Amino acid sequence: MAKAIMIQGTGSNVGKSMIVAGILRACARRGLTVRPFKPQNMSNNAAVTSDGGEIGRAQALQARACGVAPHTDMNPILLKPQTTTGAQVIVQGQVAGHQEALAFGKNKATLLPAVLQSFRRLADQCDLIVIEGAGSPAETNLRAGDIANMGFARAANVPVVLMGDIDRGGVIAQIVGTQAVLSADDNALIRGFAVNKFRGDRSLFDRGRDDIADRTGWPSLGVLPWFDAAGRLPAEDVMDLPARARSGGDGVVIAVPQLPRISNFDDLDPLAAEPGVDLRIIAPGTPLPAETDLVLLVGSKATISDLQALRAAGWDIDIAAHIRRGGHVMGLCGGYQMLGRSIADPRGIEGPAQTVAGLGHLDIDTTLAPKKHLHLRAGTATQSGTPLTGYEIHMGETTGPDCSRSWLMLDGTPEGAASADGRILGCYLHGIFASDAFRGSYLQRFGGTSAIAFEDGVDTTLDALADHIERYFDLDLLLSLAQDVALPLG
Template sequence: MSDPVPSIAIDLPPPREHGPRRARALMIQGTASDVGKSLLVAGLCRAYTRRGLTVRPFKAQNMSNNAAIAVDGDPDLPPAADGNRPRGEIGRAQALQARACRVAPSIHMNPVLLKPQTLIGSQVVLRGRVLANCRAREYHKMKPRLMPAILDSFHRVAAEADLVLVEGAGSGAEVYLRASDITNMRLARDADLPVILLGDIDRGGALAAVVGTHALLEDDERARVVGYIINKFRGDLSLFEPACTLMTERTGWPWLGVLRWFEGAERLPAEDSLALERPARGASEGLRIAVPQLSRVANFDDLDPLAAEPGVSLRWVRPGVPIPKDTDVVVLPGSKATRADLEVLRREGWDIDILAHVRQGGRVVGLCAGFQMLGRVVRDPLGIEGAPGETPGLGLLDIETEIGGDKRLVEIDVLDRLSGCRVSGYEMHMGRTTGQGLARPWLHLDDGRGAPRPEGAVSADGRVTGAYIHGLFGDDGFRAHWLERVGAQASALDFEARTEAALEALADHCETSLDLDALIALAR
């Protein structure tokens, strides 16, 4: 017997009347996941924005535990206790693409976000707000009901732009999923989008991937493809040109260019945890930071600013490998499944490594779910992240956490009274933390409208700290303050300028490798 479609209410405002679309649109689909779609869209967003166009990104569905706060949210939710209007969340990649367009991220740029969790499948976020937790089979049956919201969001984005660059998801040729497709060829059909196919030569098989995609598509789908681009090329292009000739002969699709390998990709936030499988970044010596690679790690770009510091060596510790004994600081990052990843810590023996590290005078930092793990216990009585129950924490902070209630989505840009530094970032969590440990907060956040708000906790000896705020280390002043506190040399790194320079370099890379006039001529 097949699983029933979950009876989840999908409440949407009435669709707006959409006249003739103002914006041209162009869709980038891939031959597989991780072929570089997100980076290409970001580069094109910045390149066309520099030409004076009003550009917007769009991705119908993203699957990632790296999320960002949008400038807008559910208009039906009441203001929070602090008077702020609730915000929504979207995929980190679309937030970066919005930045490339020099605009604030909107929930309509990524109307459906899937956040994988342990045991129960994924959390489904619809237009910035948590809709449900679904297993994969349930979600695939639900997806067609999301299409009206997706198309409405697309038209809202297109109404304020000259050009919309639409990113597909995974491969557009997964024909066995055609009936439930909302991100690739069905979206291209319903929104009348021309499609450029992107292949990845670095992983090999680019020829087979392009020709195989053509073979699997229906005639009307093939007709939507206006050409193909090969990404991540290294070496002598003349040796590869015969393959491009063959691809065009077999498919009838024109070859639109080759993007060479972009060395600056590591200076931009990665979309998903596949990036953690690549070689470690950062200095080979200096402050030694170890980060256990949790099974549901989330928002791991929190650590990019530390990895970029010339005096920091940041290493992700993979399963099966102990935390190095020469570590100075262990950082527990965010996670989409706190209790499940506490079990991962114990299964890998990392809990023993961390406790020994603290006994020997080492430091530990917990961010969001990592902060929760540092406490005595994490409870989930409603089964939001998995089976209802509770899991002992590491006991390094006198706090306890209960998962439940509405998700807290708050953007932060305030003064920290304890460090004297400006702190910006965001909170994105469902847990509520209590306990005597909160009497020693890590931060005192002062927005100028009242008494400073304590945030996080610090152990009595000052060596274990944690807080809910993502993005803490992105502030140059606060990062320098923290590095000095832990005995490291702070640098003059301007992390925001570094990211902007990487986006500009990516746009230059697209301008050099591709004929952007020809590409925009294909948009409609």
């Protein structure tokens, strides 16, 4: 049976996902069999697993850090926001319905058995599970029925290390304040703390570190400097999206409208890593640059709503002008659906049952349907013959005359649609730009080239992250704090 330890944060975006990935890679290099686990995640950046489900993209990266394929047990509850107050609920990889935040808050404890079931199965496979919390355990209004932080830690009797973020300021108050608002039983599970994202001379914070230890009684596991290569790893949170851009340089200009329910934006990472690509994330209220070579519409968790937002920003007019000037457009998944003549939602999957007009740049129509397509795919780009791999994760069927000009062949099946002149493309396949040969061939259309091996770069960065952990984080102390998983069978 495995040992387990949990990393919780004083807030969102303190670096938990990245630090857990680094710990896992470092432990794997020491010869341990390790697995990631996140009881509950909220993200529209998802990955398809080999067992036919979906989990948060961060847990897929963490699985890669372990050297294993992602599995739905690594993230048994995934919430995918569709509106400002509601989300699609994914349980052990499959859609279980849509819930408003208030209803989920009342019902989330009913999901704990599924969470513990997945955790128990992972514990049978490895030496160590490193668990990632969500947000902060100090949100006392969310503590009742909690399954993401201390609620899970208590149910599974897992020790916790609390991580603060010094970059946002007030890290002493973050950590000491968390202890102040937690119950005695919750505090009893915290075994230590760490501070992340330090810039400059770490010795300047020695007194601050010691003050935290004196006030809390918890030992420090380290003050970790800012990890400069973090941007080379797939991001999970939409808050990180603007940082993926590489604006202001020479090269192919790719403009990406930032829509409210943007999803699976890891499609952008290989392009952002290319030195010859000027990737621009365009904020609402900002026109698409006139010098754009390619407008890229990426995935959406609420296609109709995001299409309305696109029009409200005036980007529909900008895209039409871009096409008239001879520009190129590509739509992936939700972006593909937006490029067609219409999007029908007869069953009210995204809201009220309705049919809306699309942008009309591809002669296709989409009908949303309850069945979600979750597939890992491999094939070729038909025009260039270059190999590629990726994944499908969508609800809906798209048909129409432009589908006869499919530009991908995936597992022997045509996929995608193209305009008669080939300048407007759409498909349901995510991850295509991670395939080096395809990315290089496609960039050649705009006079660009590919200069990197993207997937190799991710693994190189994970190794550098593990080196960072070994140098600045007390991994030996962390391993000594981990406890045996002791869950009843069930």
